[in-house]
Amino acid sequence: MPFTLGRGVGAATAAAALVLPLALATPASANPKPAQLINSVVASAVKQHLQKFQQIANANGGNRAAGSPGHDASRDYVAGVLKKAGYKVTLQQFDFPFFSENSPAVLQRTAPSPKTYSAEDFTIMTYSGSGDVTAAVQNVDLVLPPGAPNSSSSGCEAADFAGFTAGSIALMQRGTCSFQVKAENAQAAGAAGAIIFNEGQQDRTDLLNGTLGEPSVTIPVVGTTFAAGQELSAAGTVARLKTDTTSAVKTTHNVIADSRWGDPKKVVHLGAHLDSVPEGPGINDNGSGSAAILEVARTLGKIPTRNKLRFSFWSAEEFGLLGAEHYVANLSAQELANTKLYLNFDMVGSPNYALKIYDGDDSDGEGAPAGPAGSDQIEKLFEKYFDALRQKHVGTDFDGRSDYGPFMDAGIPSGGLFTGAEGIKTAEEQKMFGGTAGQAYDSCYHQACDDISNINDKALALNTGAIATAAVTYAYATKLPGEGAPATARTAAASVASTPGTEAPNHELTR
Numbered sequence: 001m002p003f004t005l006g007r008g009v010g011a012a013t014a015a016a017a018l019v020l021p022l023a024l025a026t027p028a029s030a031n032p033k034p035a036q037l038i039n040s041v042v043a044s045a046v047k048q049h050l051q052k053f054q055q056i057a058n059a060n061g062g063n064r065a066a067g068s069p070g071h072d073a074s075r076d077y078v079a080g081v082l083k084k085a086g087y088k089v090t091l092q093q094f095d096f097p098f099f100s101e102n103s104p105a106v107l108q109r110t111a112p113s114p115k116t117y118s119a120e121d122f123t124i125m126t127y128s129g130s131g132d133v134t135a136a137v138q139n140v141d142l143v144l145p146p147g148a149p150n151s152s153s154s155g156c157e158a159a160d161f162a163g164f165t166a167g168s169i170a171l172m173q174r175g176t177c178s179f180q181v182k183a184e185n186a187q188a189a190g191a192a193g194a195i196i197f198n199e200g201q202q203d204r205t206d207l208l209n210g211t212l213g214e215p216s217v218t219i220p221v222v223g224t225t226f227a228a229g230q231e232l233s234a235a236g237t238v239a240r241l242k243t244d245t246t247s248a249v250k251t252t253h254n255v256i257a258d259s260r261w262g263d264p265k266k267v268v269h270l271g272a273h274l275d276s277v278p279e280g281p282g283i284n285d286n287g288s289g290s291a292a293i294l295e296v297a298r299t300l301g302k303i304p305t306r307n308k309l310r311f312s313f314w315s316a317e318e319f320g321l322l323g324a325e326h327y328v329a330n331l332s333a334q335e336l337a338n339t340k341l342y343l344n345f346d347m348v349g350s351p352n353y354a355l356k357i358y359d360g361d362d363s364d365g366e367g368a369p370a371g372p373a374g375s376d377q378i379e380k381l382f383e384k385y386f387d388a389l390r391q392k393h394v395g396t397d398f399d400g401r402s403d404y405g406p407f408m409d410a411g412i413p414s415g416g417l418f419t420g421a422e423g424i425k426t427a428e429e430q431k432m433f434g435g436t437a438g439q440a441y442d443s444c445y446h447q448a449c450d451d452i453s454n455i456n457d458k459a460l461a462l463n464t465g466a467i468a469t470a471a472v473t474y475a476y477a478t479k480l481p482g483e484g485a486p487a488t489a490r491t492a493a494a495s496v497a498s499t500p501g502t503e504a505p506n507h508e509l510t511r
């Protein structure tokens with residue numbers, strides 16, 4: 001739809017309506033008051049950053065994935081805006097395992113009779129190599145009919161490949177060792193490709209959606225259902241296996257911007273992942289959160305604050321929160337102690353949105369427990385912001401699917417906003433937010449259609465106001481959330497599942 005965002009839609013209205021919920025220290029006398037500051041962050045400027053991200057994707061093969069030119073250009077754009085706004089900008093470099101499937105994989109039986117397998121029968125293993133081979137299928141130490149779970153150790157030992165004919169496709173069965181070990185052993189034995197099928201009992205019969213964990217093989221590797229694997233194990237089977245992937249260790253950067261102002265021992269840290277998936281431009285996921293915090297940073301850059309603001313734009317979130325994990329893992333004990341809170345914004349403009357606030361106090365009683373002490377206060381700040389606008393909101397579990405995971409694991413009070421991904425909007429949420437119940441919050445999630453048209457302007461504006469409010473409130477707060485909480489809080493962190501690949505809606509197996 002055509003874009004006409006007035007400046008009053010979100011931030012300005014919010015600030016006008018908002019009785020600032022926390023005691024705010026007034027900034028130095030020559031500076032604007034908090035409400036004026038919040039007002040000066042406008043959603044139309046956020047939308048301009050999003051348009052820039054779209055242009056960058058258009059010019060770089062349609063995506064902004066970590067390790068790709070589209071991310072590098074996004075990094076440079078964000079770093080340029082931040083430098084101009086007065087920040088000290090650091091590019092934090094790290095290596096990570098990149099994977100993309102460049103065209104759909106093919107699995108066909110060519111003998112004894114032709115059959116083409118569908119996406120319900122097989123799927124590529126993440127970190128598969130590339131190739132197009134037609135060869136005899138050779139069984140590797142299969143247990144058929146299947147026994148108990150892990151009775152198969154197919155492909156786990158080099159000895160399983162005694163008598164293996166180089167150039168054949170290795171047919172292996174799930175069980176005992178990782179898919180990576182099976183695929184590496186097959187490649188070492190001269191296999192031209194590998195098919196790993198589900199083991200065949202209890203919950204181990206459906207399509208095997210797996211990962212090799214890292215780019216360690218060059219041959220094509222796919223997973224299949226038990227039924228497809230059993231069928232391919234028939235004597236005299238010849239198959240065609242084709243995969244077209246990029247699987248390699250690549251280098252990327254987090255962009256970290258430090259304000260020149262404020263107490264370096266009291267860091268208020270806002271973060272959003274800047275990378276998209278390789279499948280699309282990532283405008284809602286997560287151009288939206290990136291653009292929102294970028295505009296908040298730009299607006300506040302030249303204004304002295306009591307506490308120090310830090311803005312981070314994570315890379316390789318889509319490969320398993322890798323940028324944020326790298327950052328937290330490399331923080332010194334002193335830097336960790338200085339980080340008083342972390343606010344995360346990952347998808348804040350979903351087209352069929354709900355306004356979700358991370359459930360810092362576990363009042364929803366769902367999934368992960370309450371966040372580190374102070375997370376409850378962060379949740380309450382966002383609640384008060386929306387309440388002041390008479391705007392409904394809901395909680396959302398800290399399920400470990402975004403960059404707050406490593407911060408919470410380190411005991412840092414955390415919070416943030418989310419408008420929904422592949423999940424389905426409820427009837428109750430339709431009453432609260434409009435839109436369409438029974439449909440995904442973002443039906444373009446992780447797809448090519450996550451483009452500039454995949455943004456709800458009202459949600460983006462409301463959340464921009466909320467982010468500006470939190471940034472300004474905490475920039476001037478004399479007491480930050482969780483301050484004065486028992487010192488044990490940082491070591492007794494709530495356990496948040498931050499396992500690699502957690503953003504993928506279908507969890508990938510490793511073994």
Ligand SMILES: [Zn+2]
Nearest residue numbers: 285286346347
């Ligand atoms: Zn995301």
